Amino acid sequence: MYGDENSSDELEAIHAARLDVDLxxxxxxxxxxxxxxxRNRGFCNHGSAVGYLGSPVREGRKILKPGQLACTAGCGTVFANDEDWYAQCGDPMANPVALPAPAGA
Structure with a gap:
């Protein structure tokens, strides 16, 4: 503490920091x-994706063209570019894509 501070200043700072963390x-x-x-409503939120590679090592990437991304969170949607994917991640219900039914359902 500094000379012009008292314990109530320190406690107020601690309380403010805890409130920030709680918020x-x-x-x-x-x-x-x-x-x-x-997800519980049965729609994909596109939480992860893979992008185009010059020489794809996985089958799912062979369909991609330069700049495109494919959803790996469950639906396999192909996005035109990063901006398209980020827009879908930000509001997946703007253009909802249903998840495939679970096996055995």
Whole structure:
């Protein structure tokens, strides 16, 4: 502490820092709840993707052209470019893609 501070200043700073963490955690929990709500409704949220490679090592990448990405979160949607994928990740329900039915369902 500095000479012009007292313990109440320090406690106020600690309380403010804890409040910031609590608000950040609440925001992350709300984002996770929204993510799971999309999946629970049976739609893909496009949470991961692979891009084009000059010499594809996996079968799924052979369909891609330069700049394209393919969803690996369950639906296999091909996106035209990074911006298209980011837009779909940001709002997967703007253009919803149904997940395939689970095997044996």
């Amino acid at each position: 950040e955690m609440a925001e992350m929990n709300a984002s996770a709840d929204a993510w799971h709500a999309v």
